[in-house]
Amino acid sequence: MSNPLRSLNENFRYNYCTAKSLMLLFTNKADRDLIQQWLDKLQSIKTGSTETLNNRNSYMWTLVLSMQTNRLIKPFTDSPTSFDLPPLKEVMSAEEYGDILRKTHAGSTGSDVVHPDQKAERRHATVREVAPSEFLSSQPTPRDGSFCYMAVFSDWG
Template structure:
């Protein structure tokens, strides 16, 4: 059986991988804040209690990213120092609904983008909102541009050796036939 800290780290790594993929779907102005949260959460590994708290934060952030809406505490940069337990920061109803429930149908808070003082703001419904296109021809346009450096995408493929040999051989024969017909 795996040690508890190893299981916590594996759980965090998996959720972190999913969250890093989903961060591309949120508005560009929120991505940097989420990346700061990622960095903060990645260094929380001193004790089992820190790891549990880190995993709760990551799970909650992952749910926010799946819904493409950031709510407190993730709509601002993380505070310096230790993070308080998540159940002290968000309302108890939301905490219970999100972290304690395994039923996907019970996540009613995702439908209402209300923050802690119950003022609802749906900041992601503006018409100037741009979400990345999923069309393959738009792939490069959706990639982040590095400030210093380059982007390199490579596609490598090969035919099976027998088929590759046959194609090259038939190409060379047809090319020789063309040359002979010209002479």
Template sequence: MGEVAENLNYDCNYNMFLAKIMLSNLPRSEDRQKAVKWMKKLISCNKSLEEMRLRNDFMYYLVVNIQQGELHHPFTENPPTCALPNIANLLPGGVSEVADEEIGEGPTRRPMLYENSPDGGAFLAAQPVPRCGAFCYLAVVAREPKNNN
């Protein structure tokens, strides 16, 4: 695992720190208790690199929920006792909702990245995210002019 695992653990620990200091943003004690249960569950998810990446995705969205002062699905429920499910199926705008929209079964819109990217956002999704600082990507694409005939 090596350096990749160190980076993933660093990110998890940083988000855990943020979650702990912002826990008071949640006005309901039940929400704070659920958030703590999720943090305990997530800190134990470190058996493989894939599980660590998934854990970090959950941690990121948990921090966002705590920062906003309200828990949303899946954090409104207790964490699963088994392995973490794929987060894309649990979060608003996840893979299942995008698939539902494509077949006409949902009012949700696809994320702007998917709508405006020629590859549906696949390239950007595969890029590394830095531990500190920002990630910036700029692309210049030439398109053939439309024929007005």
């Protein structure tokens, strides 16, 4: 059986490395300094309950999502406090979180990649609902390579 604390720390390290890479894309030194402060704060939370580490990972994931849109959002527009981080849902509303998810998804290239030989109409296909049992058969087929699907679950109230 896997160790949940180990999994949380591995997840954090992966997102930490992603954030460090994305930080290089920020040209504004003040933004880079804020990002580094947040990374230092989040990295300082090494032990604790599963709830504490989940909260740390939520902040890290939201920071990475924010960085993918090339702009920082609250709470990352201010330096982190020296106190324990409150749960993210107390600092950020569900609407704000949904907004950053939509912006990140809209900027992704995975869902709108079309091989040049395919018809142009495919690029602007309308979104339609598909029964779960037909999901895979309704997906585009890559010519060379593969697609990777990821699911994200949340307990936002």
